[in-house]
Structures are given as C-alpha cells and as structure tokens.
Amino acid sequence: MSTPASDVSVARRRDVIDALRRGTVPQSGLGLFAVGLERFEASLDSDLATVARGGAAFHALRGEYGSGKTFFARWLAERAKRRGLAVSEVQISEAETPLHRLETVYRRLVERLTTATHQPSALRAVVDSWFYALEEEVLDGGGIAPDDEAALSQAVDELLERRLTDVARTTPGFSAALRGYRRAVSAGDGAQAEALIAWLGGQRSVAASAKRAAGVRGDLDHFAALAFLQGLLAVLRDCGHPGLLLVLDEVETLQRVRGDVREKSLNALRQLLDEIDAGRFPGLFLVITGTPAFYDGQQGVQRLAPLAQRLATDFTTDPRFDSPRAVQLRLPGFDLASLGELGRKARDLYAGAAHHPDRLAHRVDDAYLDELARAVTGSLGGKVGIAPRLYLRKLVADVLDRVDEFADFDPRAHYALTVNTAELTDIERSAAMGAGDIPLDLDRHE
Secondary structure, three states: OOOOHHHOOHHHHHHHHHHHHHOOOOOOOHHHOOOOOHHHHHHHHHHHHHHHOOOOEEEEEEOOOOOOHHHHHHHHHHHHHHOOOEEEEEEOEOOOEOOOOHHHHHHHHHHOOEOOOOOOOOHHHHHHHHHHHHHHHHHHOOOOOOOOHHHHHHHHHHHHHHHOHHHHHHOHHHHHHHHHHHHHHHHOOHHHHHHHHHHHOOOOOOOHHHHHHHOOOOOOOHHHHHHHHHHHHHHHHHOOOOOEEEEEEOHHHHHHOOHHHHHHHHHHHHHHHHHHHOOOOOOEEEEEEEOHHHHHOOOOHHHOHHHHHHHOOOOOOOHHHOOOOOOEEEOOOOOHHHHHHHHHHHHHHHHOOOOOHHHHHHHOOHHHHHHHHHHHHHHOOOOHHHOHHHHHHHHHHHHHHHHHHOOOOOHHHHOOOOOOHHHOOHHHHHHHHOOOOOOOOOOOOO
C-alpha cells in the first residue's frame, strides 16, 4: 500500500525532490511517485510474504535502458524493508563485480547491506542484534543466571552452533568467526572484532593474527560464498529480519565480456537459481535486471540452454496481459500520458514542502506538465521510454524551483527548454543527437 502524499513529512519530501533535482533515483520514497507499477503490487507482496515465512522467490526484471529497472528495484526494496527484510543492491560489472566470481558478489552484497534502521554496511549491527537475540533466548529458557557470564557464554555458543548447523557442515569457518567476534567484543578488543566482521563480509587482507585467534584460515572463495550467504540468512532471520532482498542489477553487462567469462557467469546464475529451487536459501528473494537483448539474444541467456529454460516467459501477447507472477517481469514503459502523470505526482509532492503551493498549482498546471513532457520527449528523438529522468530533472530544477522562488516567473513566458549534452546519460545523448532542434510549444492555455 502506497503512502498518501498528504501523510509525507516535509523532510522526506525534500530528500526525494533533491534527488530528482540531481537527476538520480531517490533512495527512498519511491512509492510516492511510482507510475504504472500498481499491477505488480499484489503479486510482489505475496512473494515478500512467502519469503518472510521462510520460503524463497525469484524474478528477472526486463526492460530497455532507461525504462526504470533501478527505480523498480528500489521501489520493491522499500516494500521489503517495511516487512522487516534486509536489502542489498549489487551492480554487476566486469571490472568491479563479475558475476562468475561469487565471492566478489557476496562481498558487494555485504557492503551494500541495509535494513530499515541501518545504512550500508549493516553487517555488524545485524550480528550484534543476533547475539543479543541469542542471549535473550537463553535467559528466557531459565536455568542460567544473567550474572553467570561463563555459563551464559557457553549456552550461547551451543545455541549458535545449532542455528548454524547446515552452514558449519560445509563452512565451519563462518560459525568459528562469529564465536571469535563475540569473544573479541567481550574482551574489548575492537581491532580483532572489526577484523572478523570484515572476514565474515568476504573482505580480503584480513590480518592473519585475527583469523588465527578465531580458528579460521584463508579468504572467502567462490565455493564458500553460497555457504556464507546461507549463514547470513540464518543470522538475519534470528535477529528479526525474516529475509533478504538481493538485487543483481545490470546483469546484461555479461554480453560484453569474453566468451569464457560469459559462460562461467551464466552458469553461476544457473547454479544460484538451482540452489534457490532446492530450498537452500530460505528467506532469499533474488531479483536480477537486464535488457530484452540479454534474455533473448545469443550473447546472453540463450547461450546456456538450462538457464534459458528456467527464465522462459511468453511475451508474444499484448503487454497488458503480462502476468505479474511470471518469472520474467516486463516493465510497461512510459507513454506521454504516464509521463504527464509522473509530473503531476512530482509537482504535488514538491508542493507539500514549497513556500507557495498555490502558485505552483496555477502556473504548473496539468496542461503545462503534458506540454513539457512532449517537449522533453521531442528533445530525445521522441523516445518516451528514456525521458522520465530528464523530464523530472527539468521539471524540478528549471520550473518548480523558479516558480516557488520568484513571484513573477511564469514558465510559459520565461522558460525555454534547453538540453545540454553534458547533463545527459549515454543513452539520452545518443537519442538527442538524432533529434535536431525541437520547438517548445508552451503557449498559454486559458
């Protein structure tokens, strides 16, 4: 359920508007101006409920560049956090986060781990909460006095081992590092504690002395990464976060890597999906994002038949009949009507924190918003699908700010749309190069 704009605080409005003014996707508040995503709400909320009950879910998000895949992922992340889930958004790239190196994916996952109350990386806060929950469970069971530190420590260690039985069977170092971290915190050894948290997060170059003291060795590798993920999910679940939404963004970059690397990456993705289907990751909601070319082309998913079979979805019908329960979810994309609706949501959100909301409503009326949408789209060669980011930036920074600040500013009389290539993304710039000079028809409407 979306939060009504009237219930949004001024501070939250300003955070969202500041991001739009910069031309970036806000980190929160996306439900306030989401357009065209209502059709997915019920199905995705059902998936989130399944994950919170200990199940797992997966979707492949499909859309062209600029179609709003990142917006969708962060909109879903907000819904996940409201249900108590942790969230991590990892951008796949050949240089920084290659998909075929799962140890690197896990490390980025932890670096980007957030909860409703903690910003990245939330790992240490999560682990601290977990140990507190274990201690409370032991004390609630009776039989151990709160001041008997030795008995309490032993009981917590035993409970820890029971909770991490499956992980310890394949990756005993994970539980050993947790025990070592707890001992370091109890002893007031901050450096040791930080080193072990870093090791649990998959970081490299952790001091050998810290690992030796905890009884762990080496660094995280490809094969242990999935076991570490399993352990992280167990820790999250026990400290009040029933699951994790993991977004692997821009998976289509696999199309541009060497053939052998592409094969390994696609196989790593297939392995991850198989493990999810096998029930290895209770509480995991995995979402990947990619372009249609990635899902349909021979340089992407179609290159690995088992993966193509798992992701197969029929898109030959009218998009309005797309099932929100399908493995692949096709973003509806923007048309001029929905772009105008987006502008109205942004204007109304802005007005709630403005000095002169009545002036905004009069001078930036619905007709003007539609006209501006046509003009911005024209500057991008008529490609509505890639216009939302630029449209919102122009609307906020060039129009709404000026109307609110200057009593005599009338956008129809005093503003002419200009598009500087420096403010465009590569995709927008490519579209604008073929657009030529676009007349801005913003005549006054009575």
